[in-house]
Amino acid sequence: MKGYCTMIIRNRTRRVLLLLTLVVLLCATAAHADADTKSSITGVNGSITENYKHTASDTVTISPAYGRPVELYLYDEDNRQWLLKKTFLTSNDQQSKVTIKYPDNWKAHAESRWKILVPAADASNSGNLTPAEAAETTTTLHNKFLSCKTAVAMPAASGEILYDFKMDKKRKVASLTKLMTAVLLVENKKLSSKVKIRKSSIKEVRPWQYGFKPKDSMSAKKALYAMMLVSANEVADGAGKAVSGSRKAFVRKMNRRARALGMYRTEYKNAHGLDVGKKQRSGNYSTAYDQALLARFIMTNGRMAPVRKAMKKKSKTIKTRKGRYALTTTNELLGQKGCIGMKTGTEKRAGYCFAGAFHYKGKTYITVVLGAGSESARWSNTRKLFDYVKYAVDHRITAY
Missing domain, CATH: 3.40.710.10 (DD-peptidase/beta-lactamase superfamily)
Incomplete structure (x- = not known):
């Protein structure tokens, strides 16, 4: 009888240890998920002045990357809506630099507003990325070569x-x-x-x-x-x-x-x-x-x-x-x-x-x-x- 009671206690201990191990793993996973759910776009110039005869570009850093798309939008002042103009891709690394090359539409305006958007993402093929939130930022391109009003x-x-x-x-x-x-x-x-x-x-x-x-x-x-x-x-x-x-x-x-x-x-x-x-x-x-x-x-x-x-x-x-x-x-x-x-x-x-x-x-x-x-x-x-x-x-x- 004594041996039977000892076996029950040992089984309960194993269960408790197993439950504790699962709790620790879940907490670690949650912490890892929290670390990866926030996306960032850094290195953006908020205001760019460029001669219309030149190409306008900006190099930004996307994190997490893992091959995620980077979408570039131009704001249509007349219709008050953002127009998708171009899409770029990041590398398969956790952090990736992307050179944003602005389409020539900016040259037709003294000032134009642009939005850089990294859409929300599902888990990456690498298995290292949990679902990530979207991130966006805006910049203004200036092409004011005139001095009149x-x-x-x-x-x-x-x-x-x-x-x-x-x-x-x-x-x-x-x-x-x-x-x-x-x-x-x-x-x-x-x-x-x-x-x-x-x-x-x-x-x-x-x-x-x-x-x-x-x-x-x-x-x-x-x-x-x-x-x-x-x-x-x-x-x-x-x-x-x-x-x-x-x-x-x-x-x-x-x-x-x-x-x-x-x-x-x-x-x-x-x-x-x-x-x-x-x-x-x-x-x-x-x-x-x-x-x-x-x-x-x-x-x-x-x-x-x-x-x-x-x-x-x-x-x-x-x-x-x-x-x-x-x-x-x-x-x-x-x-x-x-x-x-x-x-x-x-x-x-x-x-x-x-x-x-x-x-x-x-x-x-x-x-x-x-x-x-x-x-x-x-x-x-x-x-x-x-x-x-x-x-x-x-x-x-x-x-x-």
Whole structure:
């Protein structure tokens, strides 16, 4: 009986030891699992500035790795969603370095947001990795080679975005306004119809009138040259009254036409673009993108041929009832780098602006620069934008 009791005790001891061993193993496994469930992405540059002619890349370290994928996403600002652009693979080691090479889409933006994501993983083939959590981090790529406030570039034919620098930011556009005034003049009046220069027009724009005399008149065709070449403010105001009879009626027509063209962030208050009124703050607002839509319409619509003809002239002499005027374009780039137009705009609060059109490899491209800090900056920014468009076309770069 004594031997039987001793055997029972020994069996119980073995069971207890076995249970303790299992508990220790489970704790060790749990500790190992806890150590491996947290993934990490290290070595990421939160902000990268790169020249668009170069390749942008970043080397990051993934842990645990074991052949896990690394996904690269670009944030689509318009649709507010992340777009998967590229996938990389880690090595089969526990820790792996991966060189993230950014697709060329970043070159089409002044700033672009990117997300690096390592998805959650199941146990690795190596047997060393328990299920791992996902890890992600973000970085911003900078391609700001312009000094103006906002800009955009697009092909006239398709309207796809080749370069976007805050293109939807509302700003004053000064005499780029006259592009819309010219459109409405051509759409509503014959080229032979009269545009009168009234005292009220000169009073409205003083001291920024070109020099046409009160009670003078000219044909709508000549008015296009006066507006497009020398940006004659009194002629623009007279053109508005010729179309609609009054300033208010013409402004309503301008804004309706803007909406019809998809210019939803544009508000016109006069036909010329100057800040007028007691506080000198009632000028016109738009965006680089909206002005590019208007420029694109002018360059592609058959009825706009008279506007295109006027803007391509470097100089033109016109006769009116009261004088003879030698007009010289304010577009210093006309004839350079394939430039065929379009319109300058300058005002204290608007800065120096330019909507440009140029030919490259048989196609027409639109560029808009708003808010440059000086006359020279207006042209240097536009030249840089021209050069970028050529690069983007040659390398087949678009925004998304």
